[in-house]
Amino acid sequence: MEQYDFYGRHLLLNFSGCEADMNDMEMIRQDLVDAVNAIGATILSQMEHQFTPMGVSVVLLLSESHASIHTYPEQQACFLDIFTCGDTIFVEPFGDILQERWKPRWVTKQMHERCDPTQLTVPSAYSLSAMGEVAMAR
Numbered sequence: 603m604e605q606y607d608f609y610g611r612h613l614l615l616n617f618s619g620c621e622a623d624m625n626d627m628e629m630i631r632q633d634l635v636d637a638v639n640a641i642g643a644t645i646l647s648q649m650e651h652q653f654t655p656m657g658v659s660v661v662l663l664l665s666e667s668h669a670s671i672h673t674y675p676e677q678q679a680c681f682l683d684i685f686t687c688g689d690t691i692f693v694e695p696f697g698d699i700l701q702e703r704w705k706p707r708w709v710t711k712q713m714h715e716r717c718d719p720t721q722l723t724v725p726s727a728y729s730l731s732a733m734g735e736v737a738m739a740r
Contacts, residue, residue, distance in 0.1 A: 610667065611686055612714040613693040617700070618679035619707030625675035627658045634660055637699040638669050638684070643691055666691055679706075685716075 623629065631650050638645055644665035651659045656676060662669040666686035673680040684696045694713070701709060 607688065608718045609687070609689055610716040611689075611691070611693045612716055613682075613684050613697055614712040614714070615682040615697045615700075616679070616710040617682065617704060617706035617708070618677060620678045620680065620704040621706075622704035623675070624673040624678055624680055624704075625652075625656045625658060627652050627660070630658050630671060630673065631660050633700060633703050634662060634669060634671060637696045638662055638664065640699055641691055641693060641696050643669075643684075643686060669696070680704075 627650055631648065635645065635648070645662050646665055647663040649661050649663075653659070658671070658673045658675075660671050664686065666688065667684075669682075669684040671680050671682045682697065682700065684693045686693055697709075697711060
């Protein structure tokens, strides 16, 4: 049995002012699938929901973890994330592909490397508690 490191990459994105129709579930699902395939992740299952009067949620279960979106069509906006376990998949292009397709006016991105907290190199302004939470040093 192959053993994997306790490590992952989590990309969080907020898009607003999108030119694309953030209520078009078929387009959104297909664009997510295309972006996941482009980074080399493996889709195991998918679930989507069209809200009334508007809004879409899509979740893709990946062999590596998950990708999801929740849209706010009235604001031409969405929250996106993708998490992959291991260190073989680079998640940044996932966001780049969707940004190119949907053309948001504003984008915020956060990338988190997730791992065993005992293996972190924490900046001196921070310390790890016994629970593994990062807390400001006093």
